[in-house]
Amino acid sequence: MNLLVLFLPVWVLSISLSSPILHAASSISVSQNAQAESPGIQEVRAVHHQNLDKRILIGLVACSGLLGGVFLIILYVWFCRHKTLKHSRSKSQDTTEAAKGETLSSVNAKLNYSRMADKKSSVAIFEYQMLEAATNSFSTSSIIRESGSRIIYRANFDEHFQAAVKKADSDADKEFENEVSWLSKMRHQNIIKLMGYCIHDQSRFLVYELMENGSLETQLHGPNRGSSLTWYLRLRIAVDVARALEYLHEHSNPPVVHRDLKSSNVLLDSNFNAKLSDFEFAMVSGMQHKNMKMSGTLGYVAPEYISHGKLTDKSDVYAFGVVLLELLTGRKPIVNMTSHQYQSLVSWAMPQLTDRSKLPSILDPVIRDTMDWKHLYQVAAVAVLCVQAEPSYRPLITDVLHSLIPLVPVELGGSLRITEPISSENSH
Template sequence: MRYTFFLRNGGQLLQEELTQRELSPDEAKIFTSTELKKATNDFHDNIVVGQGGFGTVYQGFLSDNRMVAIKKSKEIDAIQVAQFINEVIVLSQINHRNVVKLLGCCLETQAPLLVYEFINNGTLFEHIQNKAKARSFCWDMRLRVAAEAAGALAYLHSAASPPIIHRDVKSTNILLDTTFTAKVSNFGASRLVPIDQTQLSTVVQGTFGYLDPEYMQTNQLTGKSDVYSFGVVLVELLMGKMALSYDRPEEERCLANYFLSKLKQSNLFQVLDDNIVCEGNSEKLTSVAMLAKRCLHVKGEDRYSMKEVAMELEGLRLAGKQSWNQIEPIEEESESLLSRKMNAFAIANGEGSSTAIGYDSMRDHISGR
């Protein structure tokens, strides 16, 4: 039965790809089901560290005592097998300090298993939303995390071959280690972009509250879709609130909309997180707010690239001197379109769900060196 699953999940194809690309076992290991059952005490419920539409994540220990995270996916159909194998091959070759490292996979089970390095300080979402954690999560730390995550995404867009669009950028998919180093994670929805293309036609997938409205309208996925979602993450860091909440008044439910409206009214400092406003970083806060606004343009062509976002954040982190003195007007048409599309999608999908489902320093940061 294990061999049947191995073949159905693309095991033979993966082995051929590994041989062709001359990847070492350290770069893309194929684990046996026996190894991973032992690592997780037969996938015991008491070591579950995360669950969602993608499946379940377990904490485990390999035979060499390395702590790992093992993602047990929901079943995938035959059409998805080749894409799954391709993603394993590409992600196993990514070695960026701010991307969670994929160690390998197991194809001997009903649904494939992915094995990642274990990051043990929770998610960015938790450090923003937990009141006790948020009080100690100072602005300089937030800015560093933002710069690191942006650098990782810029690397995926610009330096990976082929380029990778994450497609589900959000605060729960940015992990933090014990030194608060950011690690971008969860590439289950990611797409590989052929070298000769800049966009892909796909069924809309992502998490409501972070979804690019242009992508929602056109089904055309580009790197600018990740930029929009990252803009929402910047707003979360600034405001200390969830991207979407139906517990808030109607005008505040979608955080991106509410942020843009307050920015337009020149009331930014009325809505920023009290934990960071008291630190006296008004220029930095304004700078990041303006950067977030640029990421949140409805039209992708008006947004920065992820590389430009990363350079901007790293520059602010290192120098802290850049600021904007004026807030650009927000186009009424764009604001209206964003509101209409968000509301329509909320009705269709429900709250917060993952839908079906110095220069040298800046350069090195983005390249992952």
């Protein structure tokens, strides 16, 4: 099309130049006819025709030369333009290929991640050598915590770029792919951010944002025994987890069931904001698979899931109720009575949760006598509803959230206005 546009004016020019030549040729034909009729003037016209033939020849040569020159110029311009476009495309492709491989240093990894962070379905791919260098060859000194066979390391890429690296189970490829699939699409303030992943031989690694205060399980049941978690902080953590579940159940498309909510999967940042993690067992709400692998942790699993394999969003609500009881009592979800017997937190707490005279005695000593008793009764009532054995009796997580927000101070993201300012210990 571009060549047609360039040749159009040349074609018009050639027509213009050839018109007088054609006219002259026509005159020659007429003269020859006239010659047959007037033999008397034959000699004069022969001379005239010879001169005209010379002019026609010169005109044709000039026109041909002009057309040839214009054609060569156009051909040269087209060739140069084609070469420039080809070079530009080649350079663009080289840049793209280089961008895909930009994971050989911590700076490039950050750039790679920042480029992909705004794409809802993309995360960065980290080189194994980077993770190895950032975790000091996965040394024990870099371990943040261990959960079963999963180990989480602190990764120091440089002074401005730190992350948590989880080594996934070697025989859990399906769960690894499931977690990458879900977290690469989710963007919520109370759901852990997946920064990228790494596949090296048979090893699988997930790279998360670093949560400085570890897990809720460590804070409640570790060496500090919950001493850093005040009443209001515990309520804020409960609200954060409820917000994450509300996003999964109500706002995610399609709706999602987490299937493994527990205190070890609730992570806390430097300000004790909570984020839900570990989505390896998450699945679309309402879907049932014949060969579905049982998931969950003893003490958090809803009764209907254990007995009939029935899984709904109410299963997450039950697990949330257990976490809420952990925040209230400071006790673990399962307590070993003997080597063959154990008692669940739910069965131990239920009789006392419904008795106002006994309720204060089961509270975590760290928060005992530090809250408004009316608020305590409200939280206990929410916990009781969440851990009901019958799923239909449990509330929706949205209702749970709306019940807890009024109990959390405005300064911590709730709607409660208190006359006394929250101390620095409470707000962190």
